Amino acid sequence: MRISAACMLALFFATTSFAQPAKPVVYVLSTGGTIAGSGSSTTDLSNYKPGAILGEQLVKAVPQISVIADVRVEQIVNVISSDITIDNLLTLAKRIHAIAKETPDVAGFVVTSGTNTLEETAYFLNLTVRTDKPVVLVGSMRPSTAISADGPLNLLNAVRTAISSDARGKGVLIVLNDEINAARDASKTNTLRVETFRSPELGLLGYVDEDQVSFYRSPTKRHTLNSEFDVTLLTQLPRVTILYSYIEPDATLIQAAIKSGAKGIVFAGTGNGALSIAEETVLKEVIAMPANTRPVLVRSSRTGNGRVTATTEYEAFGMIPGDTLNPQKARILLMLGLSRTSDPKELQRMFAEY
CATH class of the missing domain: 3.40.50.40 (Rossmann fold)
Structure with a gap:
């Protein structure tokens, strides 16, 4: 009995297993803020409730993320960033340490945050997280329910940066509006505009565009793995x-x-x-x-x-x-x-x- 080429090809694919390459593991640690905010209408850009949505929902709302990474979400706290505490920051740093130890193959971390104090959270982690794996802070200037909400693309770009080999060893990063800034240098400079995070004269580190994550410079000050600050046993900091x-x-x-x-x-x-x-x-x-x-x-x-x-x-x-x-x-x-x-x-x- 002759078997056609088409049948032989079908039989080959039916009996042969092709191992899919494992996607990089990224932990998303959610803390609330505008990126997790919800308003009563799509044009409600100021009067909305920050931290109304959990981290799991944020990630699920951007299905493109699951294509590029194996994302594991944890909710650390769910507040407007003006209400975040030093205790919350200690919890964040310690959790990143624990994950890096428990999951050595983790590619990187993304921390979703409100933008009001995001720069302080980022700099704290820049000084206390003892790993060279990328730690990326991300937020948004518009709530998730708004027309042209900037959170979804910001989150996708943050994950893309976290899995980029070029981001490794550059300290804690801030990714919003397709731009990558160093935690030490960047500050919120505008009350409402999406291009609010700027590193005045020192400049941004790079861009996140559709084709790739591009870096053009690196921070020179001590940070992360080279930091002397160890918060493992600390429960509070001096006032x-x-x-x-x-x-x-x-x-x-x-x-x-x-x-x-x-x-x-x-x-x-x-x-x-x-x-x-x-x-x-x-x-x-x-x-x-x-x-x-x-x-x-x-x-x-x-x-x-x-x-x-x-x-x-x-x-x-x-x-x-x-x-x-x-x-x-x-x-x-x-x-x-x-x-x-x-x-x-x-x-x-x-x-x-x-």
Whole structure:
């Protein structure tokens, strides 16, 4: 009996198994925010409920993700990012550590977040996550129910970045609006526009386009695997306060911060971290306090761009210049630094290296 070529081909495919290549494993850790927000109408872009949707729903709403990755979703918390806590950040860092240890073949991590404090979450993880696997922060400026919601594509691009071999070792990344920024450099710069995350003069790291994930530079400051900060056993961090400078500031807030238990104060100074005579007058009283009772003082700037450099005037107060870190990121670094030491020279070293 003759068997036709077509039958032989059909028999071959029926009896031969073809192993499909395993898709890279990505963990999506969800924390809420606008990307998980829901409004009463498709044009409701401001009055919506953040964190109304769970991470599982976010991923399922973008079926293209399952084509490129084996995604495993965990809900860490579900809040507007303005309400996220240091305890939540510690939980995030510890969970990423645990997953990296339990699942060594994990390709990367995506953290969905509200955008209001996303930059602080990203920088905290940049300093505390001890892995070279990509950790990507993603959010959106429009809720999931809005016309032209930006969350779905942002999430897909975040997963694409997390599985990119070129993203490995570059520290924690922020991916929105098809752009990749470094956690240390980027900040939210606009209240409503989708292109809100910018790294002022230092610039973005790359793009996520339809054809590929492209990087053009790498961060140079210490981060992730090369960081000295270990939060494994920490349950809280020292309290650090930010005080904003302006014309005729209320300098009594400095003493109020100390009385409330602040171990460090970051000044959002004018220009190159400058303070007023009123603030300096109170600081003279502060530096007269016993060394073990006075807070560590850091100068940052309210300008949003540029370095804060050391000056003779402020070195006399023992103040640490914050370099290019904005006040909220300087606070994150100071809290982590104070969890290790209160030595001003060591803390100054950290601000120079991170």
